[in-house]
Amino acid sequence: MWTKIRSSLLALAAATLALAGPNCPPLGPVYEKPNNFNTSSAMKAALANLTAALTAWDQNNSSAVRADITSYSIEVFSTSKDHPVIFSWHHTAPSNSSTNSTAVGVSKTDGDTVYRLGSLSKIFTVLTWLAQDGDAKWNDPITKYVPELAAAADGRAKRDPVANVPWDEVTIAALAGQLSGAIRDYGLMSEVTQEMNLTEAVSLGFPPLNSSDPMLPKCGEWPQCNRTEFFNGLLRAYPSFAPFTTPAYTNTGFQILAYALESIKGKSFEAMMQESILEPLGLKHTYYRNAPAEEGIIPGGNRKAAEWDYQLGDEDPAGNMYSSVSDISALGRAILSSALVPPVVTRRWLKPAVMSSELIAGVGYPWGIRRVVVPYANGKRVVDAFNKAGNIGYYSSLLVLLPDYDAGFVILAAGEAIPGNNNFNLADVVGARLVPALEAAAREQADAKFAGQYIDEDAGANSSLRLTTQADRPGLGIEGWVSNGTDMQTIAVVLQGGYAPVNPSIRLYPTGLETARPDGSRRVAYKAVFEDLNLPARDPATSMFSTDCGTWVSFTGVTYGTQPLDQFVFEIDETGAVVSIENLALRSVMKKRR
Numbered sequence: 001m002w003t004k005i006r007s008s009l010l011a012l013a014a015a016t017l018a019l020a021g022p023n024c025p026p027l028g029p030v031y032e033k034p035n036n037f038n039t040s041s042a043m044k045a046a047l048a049n050l051t052a053a054l055t056a057w058d059q060n061n062s063s064a065v066r067a068d069i070t071s072y073s074i075e076v077f078s079t080s081k082d083h084p085v086i087f088s089w090h091h092t093a094p095s096n097s098s099t100n101s102t103a104v105g106v107s108k109t110d111g112d113t114v115y116r117l118g119s120l121s122k123i124f125t126v127l128t129w130l131a132q133d134g135d136a137k138w139n140d141p142i143t144k145y146v147p148e149l150a151a152a153a154d155g156r157a158k159r160d161p162v163a164n165v166p167w168d169e170v171t172i173a174a175l176a177g178q179l180s181g182a183i184r185d186y187g188l189m190s191e192v193t194q195e196m197n198l199t200e201a202v203s204l205g206f207p208p209l210n211s212s213d214p215m216l217p218k219c220g221e222w223p224q225c226n227r228t229e230f231f232n233g234l235l236r237a238y239p240s241f242a243p244f245t246t247p248a249y250t251n252t253g254f255q256i257l258a259y260a261l262e263s264i265k266g267k268s269f270e271a272m273m274q275e276s277i278l279e280p281l282g283l284k285h286t287y288y289r290n291a292p293a294e295e296g297i298i299p300g301g302n303r304k305a306a307e308w309d310y311q312l313g314d315e316d317p318a319g320n321m322y323s324s325v326s327d328i329s330a331l332g333r334a335i336l337s338s339a340l341v342p343p344v345v346t347r348r349w350l351k352p353a354v355m356s357s358e359l360i361a362g363v364g365y366p367w368g369i370r371r372v373v374v375p376y377a378n379g380k381r382v383v384d385a386f387n388k389a390g391n392i393g394y395y396s397s398l399l400v401l402l403p404d405y406d407a408g409f410v411i412l413a414a415g416e417a418i419p420g421n422n423n424f425n426l427a428d429v430v431g432a433r434l435v436p437a438l439e440a441a442a443r444e445q446a447d448a449k450f451a452g453q454y455i456d457e458d459a460g461a462n463s464s465l466r467l468t469t470q471a472d473r474p475g476l477g478i479e480g481w482v483s484n485g486t487d488m489q490t491i492a493v494v495l496q497g498g499y500a501p502v503n504p505s506i507r508l509y510p511t512g513l514e515t516a517r518p519d520g521s522r523r524v525a526y527k528a529v530f531e532d533l534n535l536p537a538r539d540p541a542t543s544m545f546s547t548d549c550g551t552w553v554s555f556t557g558v559t560y561g562t563q564p565l566d567q568f569v570f571e572i573d574e575t576g577a578v579v580s581i582e583n584l585a586l587r588s589v590m591k592k593r594r
Helices: 002-012 041-057 118-133 147-152 172-176 198-203 227-234 252-265 269-278 313-319 325-336 343-349 422-450 488-497
Strands: 070-078 085-091 361-363 368-373 382-392 395-402 407-415 452-455 464-470 473-483 504-516 522-532 567-572 578-583 588-592
Touching: 041 085, 041 422, 070 325, 070 422, 118 172, 118 252, 118 269, 118 313, 118 325, 118 343, 118 382, 118 395, 147 227, 172 252, 227 252, 252 269, 252 313, 269 313, 325 343, 325 395, 325 407, 382 422, 395 422, 407 422, 422 464, 452 578, 473 488, 473 522, 488 504, 488 522
Parallel strands: none
Antiparallel strands: 070 085, 070 407, 361 368, 368 382, 382 395, 395 407, 452 464, 452 588, 464 473, 473 504, 504 522, 522 567, 567 578, 578 588
């Protein structure tokens, strides 16, 4: 075989082939993460477009929007020190304005206006765990830390799996990742008998229940369950699924997580959140419970109807909190920059726990994950967006993190009859404009910084390459790569694929590997993807198992003296300028021509 390949290489060494098919990058950013928000033409256009779209939204009183009774705040953020807030927008409904004599709380929304978060609180809960104890225990069974569940794991589930959760099979990660299979709530937010009296329930078609029935919750919304009552009820409830079968949303899991962390650390969960997140990040407008009304937006001026004062008791870790867009923006930046936990913990956290039945959706800890397609005419590229939404009373919330750009956005809304999915509808408006612009801004920045001719001065023009970017393809393109006078572009693709002829394409992508020096200079590694663009495209509708995007299996497919041919390292000086690029296998350092 190699005899045939060698002869093909000799014939192809001087050939120049036109690029044709799509490129398939690895998962993750395809350029250096952007920070050129003020100078990027793409970002300027996108933010102008977003301003126009939200201006129109604020005049829309249709049932899908109800701007007349819904107030909201939006903040787009990044980890860039120069541009931590990329965009902000606030709308105050007339019913909450200063001209309304019944208004309670703030009369004009801004970055510090406090809203209720609902289930967005779960992000604080999981981050408190990670900051306090890391994720080393995440595969431990929950029975190790919660004695009520340990006592329940006595074989009942084995005798009757339909009726009992096998708690000794449920791990910390299963609870954080919505994979425990346990019920959503006990007595709260889903219990009909807590929402109405038994006579009303029977009139809706439910069967009569005896008030002494042990399955009838005696606590929940009011009076709220204490820990003993909660477990007495929870352990009587049927499971929804076997553990690790499918994501099934549970608030009970986050209440249990808080009990477990209290057992491990010997401190109250609220105190741990305060010392791990609220104080280090200086979140002055974030409250675990009982936020002051004068800081809040309270639709209709009715605290009770808005559920401003309603507390979830021991289920607080699942959805009780209050915050502002400026504080949630700071939280998002802290997560993306690993300000509270080691970077490797963040990378593990921002990964799926499980996929869902929707092709572009998954579930994390406790993220909802959307796979956003970034359209390239000649490339396959998805961006994983990690989000957490919440709803409680008159309030809805949404935090979206885009790790590929170290950016994200937060939406907090409040309305007397807030439209369903109001938070996600606004997110569609923001995301449709933001994500393509972030990708374009990153490409603009990469082109200005990396594109150009690189030459190994020790070897003369015999060893060189050119880097470019193209709007229709992801990543940095390598063109004219010559090593000792040989067309390395073709040779690299043929050596990796094991066949010839080929239509070679080589593109570079960030690896996350970087060495920072005390003087501010850096060594930054990029991985090349060697592709034959002659390979046929695959139609997912007719290709059940075959793929045209499996490049992840081919990394470091060719080595020379142990060093990978597909690994390149940039030398970047203290000013941020690119000095050179080195190919590890070829031991060749090529300096950038100024």
